[in-house]
Amino acid sequence: MIIYNLTFVAGISNPYAEPESGNGTESKIDRNEVPDKEEIIDPDKGPCTLVTVLLQYFLLATFSFNTLYAADLLMMLRRRSGHFTMIYMIAGWGFPAVMVALSLAVSYRVDNPLGYRRHEACWLAATDDKENFDFKKPMLWGFLVPITAMLLFNTSVMIYFAYLSFRQPFFNSSKNAALKKKLLSNFSLGIVLGLSWFLGYLVLASSSSDGFYIFLNFAFCLLVSTQGVQIFILFTARSTLFRRTTSHAVKSISEISIHRSTYKISKRKNSSTTNTDPNEVADNAYGFFTRSSESSI
Template structure:
C-alpha cells in the first residue's frame, strides 16, 4: 500500500486546492483505520503527509476545513493505535523520535489554522485519546484562558493561562506576520493527550496538556498553572488503596517537552505539591507531570522478628544492669562498672530504635531519632573498647591506678569521641549539604514532603550512604580491629608467657574477664560484619538474606550479653534465680493451700446440706 502514499504526495504537490487535500485525507483516514499494524515506512510517510499539509496551511496555500482537521486528528489517533510495531521501544529510536515530534508540531499548527464558524467561535474534537479545543476572540481584550478536557478517568486536568501571557503574545509590541493578518481576531488552541505515546521518552509522564496562543511566550510575570486533580498524584509517602503491607513513595516533577532536546525538561517550571498538585510554568508548550513512584514492600516477618529480638535484648540488658547493681561484690569491680556502662548505652539505643526507627512521617523527629541511635551505638562500641583496654592494662601491664581518675578519663573518651563524630557528621550533612540542596522542582515557599537528606535514610530513621560509611562503619571497624589486636595480645600473655599473678582467684578473674570480652566483641562484631557484607552487592536475594541475618543478630545482642554475664556466673545467677525460684515456690504453696481450703469448704458444705435434707425428711 506504500504506492498510495506516494500518489497522495504527488497529488498534494500538484494541487493547490483544499478539495484535493480533503480527498487525500479521506483515503488515508480509511487506510489507517483498516491497518492493524503499521510499518516504520508507513508511519514515516503518514507523518510526512500530515506535516506537509500543516506547512501549506500556515503558508495560506490551502484552508484547514473542519473535515480536514477531523481527518487529521483521526489519522494521528490511528497512527498511535496501529503504529505499535513502528513505535516499539528499541526500534528505530531516532526515526521514532523525529516522527513523533513532527506529528505533534503538525497537529498543533493545524489546530491553530482550522476554520471556525463565526457564530460559534469555537471548534472542538475528540478522537480516542486526543482532544482539541480552539477558540476565537474578537476585540482588544486580553482574557484569562482556561481549558479542562473531558476524560473518562477519575482525573481532572486543567490549564489556566493568565492575562499576562495573552497580552504578551497578542499585543506587546508583536509585529509577526500572523498578528498583522488578524489585528482584531485572536485564537487559543488547547490540545490534550491522555497518554505520552507521541512523546518519545523513558520517563513516566502522565497525560500531556498543550496550550498555543499564536506566539512563543517566555518569562511570564504570572505563571501558567496546570492543575492535576488525581488521587494517584499524591506527593509523599502513603499506602496504596487497599494495601497495608506496602508503602508508596511518590515524587512529582513538572516538565515540558523541549523540541530542542527531544526530551522532557523542567526549565521554568516548578511544582506546588499541595493537594491537588499544581505545575507553575513561565512559558507555554506541551506540559506533563512526571511521576516517580517507588513501591517499598514491608517485610512483616522481618519486622516481627526485629521487634521480638529487640524486646528480648531490652529485657536482658535491664536484668543485667539490675543484677550487677544488686550484687555488692560485683558492682564494686571496675570491669563490672564498665560492663554496666555498655549495657546502659545499648539499652538506650534499643529503646530509641523500637520507639522511633519507623517515625519517618516527621522529618525533624526522624533526624533526632537517627542522631540518638547513632550516638548511643557509638558510645556502646567505645565502652567495648574501654572494656578491652582495661583488661589489657590489668592482665598485660598489671596497671594499678586511682579508680576515680581512671574511670573519668575513659568516660571522657567513651562519651566525647562519639559526640564529636556525630556533631561533625550532622553538621556537614544536615547543616551544610541539606541546607544547600534545595529541591529545584518545587516552587518557592513550598515545603518538600520528601526532603532529601544526606544524613538519614528515607525509609527508616537510620544512617545512609556516606554518613553510614564514615560516621559509623569506619569508627566501628577501627574499634573492632583494635579489640581483636588486644585480645590476641592478652591471649598470648595468658597462654604462652604464663603471667605471674598474685592469687589463683585473680587468675580466674582475668580469664573470665577475657572470655566475656571476647564473647561480647564476637557477638557485636559478627553482627556488624554482616552489616559490612550488605554493602558489597545490590542483588535483591543477597540483600534480603543478609538483612535477615543482620537483623536477627543485631536485635539479640543485648540478650546475648545477659546470657554471658548473668547466666554464666553462679554468683550473679543466684541474684535473680533465687528470688524467682522463691517466688514460684511461694506461689505454688499458696495455691496448694488455697486449693486445700477450697476442697475442705466444699466437703463441709456438702455434709451440711445432707444433714439438712435428712432433718427435713424426718
C-alpha cells in the same frame, strides 16, 4: 543498647516520606515517576532528624564502651592498673557526642536535612542523587570509619586474649573442662566486644540475589538484636558476684515469706590478689563500671 533498639523499632521509618493520600490528586510516585530533587527536599520537620541523632549517638556509645572494656582488659592482661572509671565514663559518653555534633555541623541544614539523613528512613545519609555511595556523606566518616577502627582494636585484643589463654598448659585430669572454659571465655569475650557486627560488612559486600546474602542477613539480625541477652547469659550470669548476690536475694525473700525474724550481721575484708589467668581476668574486667566494696550487713 536497649535505647538504640527501642528507637530503631519505633522511629526508623520516616512517616513524612510516604506520599499523602486522600487529597484528590495523583502524585508522581503513584504514576511511577521519579520526582525532582527539589520536590522531595522540604524544611526539616524534626522527628526524623531527632531519631537519626539518637540512633547514631547510642550505637556509637555502645561500641565506645565495648572498646573501653577491651582497653581495660588489655591493661589488666599486661598487669597494669586499669581502674580509670571516670575517664572511661567521659570517653564512653563524650566521643559519640563529639561525632554527632561534627556530623550535624558539617552536613545538616534546616532547609535541606538530606545532607545528614536519608529521606525514606531515619538514618545517616550515604548516597548521592544517583544512589551511588558518597564518601562525603556522614555515613562514612561519622559512623563506618570510627566503628571499623573500634572493631579492629577489639579484634586485636581478642586475638591477644586467645593467645594468652591457650598458651597456658592443660592438666591431664581436667583437660576437657579447661578447654571448655577457655572456649566459652573467648566466645563470651567476642560477644561483649561486638565482633558479631563484622557480619554487617559481609552483608554489604555480598550479592543481594544469592542465598548466602540471605543467610548473612538472618545471622546478622539474630546476633545483633540479641547481643544484650547473650552478654547477660554468657558473661554476667556466669560471674561469681552475680551468683552470690542472686543466691543472697532468693534466701532473703524466702526468709521473709515464712515470717522468720532472723538477722545476720557479717563483715568481710577485701583482699587484693594478682590474677594472671586470662580467663579470670576477662571475668573481672567487665566490672570496670560496676566495681563496689563487698562489705554487707
